[in-house]
Amino acid sequence: xxxxxxxxxxxxxxxxxxxxxxxxxxxxxxxxxSEEVKAKCKMYAEGSRKWKKCIxxxxxxxxxxxxxxAGAVLAVAEDYDGALEILGLAxxxxxxxxxxxxxxxxxKLGRVEEGLAFYHKALALDPNLVETREYLGExxxxxxxxxxx
Numbered sequence: 001x002x003x004x005x006x007x008x009x010x011x012x013x014x015x016x017x018x019x020x021x022x023x024x025x026x027x028x029x030x031x032x033x034s035e036e037v038k039a040k041c042k043m044y045a046e047g048s049r050k051w052k053k054c055i056x057x058x059x060x061x062x063x064x065x066x067x068x069x070a071g072a073v074l075a076v077a078e079d080y081d082g083a084l085e086i087l088g089l090a091x092x093x094x095x096x097x098x099x100x101x102x103x104x105x106x107x108k109l110g111r112v113e114e115g116l117a118f119y120h121k122a123l124a125l126d127p128n129l130v131e132t133r134e135y136l137g138e139x140x141x142x143x144x145x146x147x148x149x
Contacts, residue, residue, distance in 0.1 A: 087102045
């Protein structure tokens with residue numbers, strides 16, 4: 001019984017710790033935009049409403065690397081709906097990075113099970129994605145599924 005209580009208390013402490021010390025700013029944002037994005041949207045502040053509108057306007061011309069980067073910038077700014085909007089414009093929606101960031105933003109919007117499905121799909125395509133595994137563990141902690149975390 002004591003071991004169970006200790007595990008239960010540990011689980012609550014771990015979930016609280018993850019919630020407190022893993023903010024959106026902990027996302028690994030790619031190094032930066034390509035020259036195309038810089039040329040087209042440089043007049044707007046990254047993450048702003050006008051910047052997001054500019055990214056959307058030129059999305060057909062942008063590489064998925066740029067759309068992933070833009071989605072990550074929005075997720076760091078806690079604009080999860082905006083991140084999903086931009087990530088949804090990716091030319092290859094099955095890019096594991098796009099799937100991971102889509103899962104992250106979905107999970108942060110409170111749709112944890114849906115977010116986990118994106119992580120599983122990403123890991124099926126590339127099982128070596130450390131960041132995806134980290135987010136998957138966080139999602140399981142949110143659901144109280146410690147064995148899966």
